[in-house]
Amino acid sequence: MRLDPIDQRIIALLQDDARSSYAEIGIQVALSAPAVKRRVDRLRSSGVIRGYTALIDPDAVGWTTEAFVELFCTGRTSPEQLRAAAKRHPAVVGAYTISGEADALVHLRAVDMAGLEQALERLRAEPFVTSTRSMIVLSRLVETLAPRVDEKPGTGGVPVTS
Numbered sequence: 001m002r003l004d005p006i007d008q009r010i011i012a013l014l015q016d017d018a019r020s021s022y023a024e025i026g027i028q029v030a031l032s033a034p035a036v037k038r039r040v041d042r043l044r045s046s047g048v049i050r051g052y053t054a055l056i057d058p059d060a061v062g063w064t065t066e067a068f069v070e071l072f073c074t075g076r077t078s079p080e081q082l083r084a085a086a087k088r089h090p091a092v093v094g095a096y097t098i099s100g101e102a103d104a105l106v107h108l109r110a111v112d113m114a115g116l117e118q119a120l121e122r123l124r125a126e127p128f129v130t131s132t133r134s135m136i137v138l139s140r141l142v143e144t145l146a147p148r149v150d151e152k153p154g155t156g157g158v159p160v161t162s
Helices: 004-017 022-029 032-044 079-088 113-124
Strands: 064-074 092-097 103-112 129-136
Touching: 004 022, 004 032, 022 032, 064 113, 079 092, 103 113, 113 129
Parallel strands: none
Antiparallel strands: 064 103, 064 129, 092 103
């Protein structure tokens, strides 16, 4: 689906605050509330907007310890096996297949170091995991769910002008 500049701006406004009303967005993009609703409905039906969610501050709910763990796996471990394993572990908040030496990268969050160690031990017990390499997060500097659609990722914030 081709996004025009108004669609891009609507998506960016929803990324900033998904609870914004169609009227509030309409003011920002110079459209009526019904016109914004039609565009948002089209963006949803085409799959550009997949849904809305509440963003939780991990510190506020006590998940103050986190790590990224590289998984090294047996030769025939599939992405489906990795996905299924990641879903079995409540401390896993992200899991990715990657290039490089490791086979996967897993993001863990826990309430403390002991909880993180337990989560890591459970992850290491998966039958396909041969070894791991962990990196403890000291501080979060930037965290977004996705790049803003009104800017091209990796261009230093230069606005999209297509």
